[in-house]
Amino acid sequence: NAGVMQNPRHLVRRRGQEARLRCSPMKGHSHVYWYRQLPEEGLKFMVYLQKENIIDESGMPKERFSAEFPKEGPSILRIQQVVRGDSAAYFCASSPPTSGTPTYEQYFGPGTRLTVT
């Protein structure tokens, strides 16, 4: 059973370009979460999605950032018109459908390191 896949692992973009980060959750997982880790900081929650639905986007910047988790295919985190401050590691995590007592355990991908030049 493959783990959470993220691609690309490294992404370099010039200021003003768009960045697309992809996340394939573990098989059977229907919940996807995106986190951002800035240098020397912890994991900051960005968005929580289920298939075709955004459940919680309270951590997403109001502009330039969007996320989706379509019925088919990976989850996408899209950053438009990137700026230097967007340089960070972006982690995706997934969890299975909740049944009975939730465990809150999330399985993380290896991350995408975005560098904006």
Add this chain to the structure above:
Amino acid sequence: DQQVKQNSPSLSVQEGRISILNCDYTNSMFDYFLWYKKYPAEGPTFLISISSIKDKNEDGRFTVFLNKSAKHLSLHIVPSQPGDSAVYFCAAAEGGYQKVTFGTGTKLQVIP
């Protein structure tokens, strides 16, 4: 508003001794707590968790203690091994809601 705090950014421990990592939280609605371990250039991996109905959970060399009245939890690693050197994140969740809030992490170095 940092609801989960790890006030020690780093910790050094001699191999074979006990490592104690601390975590404080402010949201009294949190009822489930987790510890994750992260190596450089990798994603975090789940280590151990505890429900608010317990005050201790043990898994091999790892034990998590929860003090609800103090809103404090700690992770004990005994004995510490060089392979335990990593960043440890404390995380918390509230009843039935899948969103998990992470602390800022503590970098543990176990010295051989």
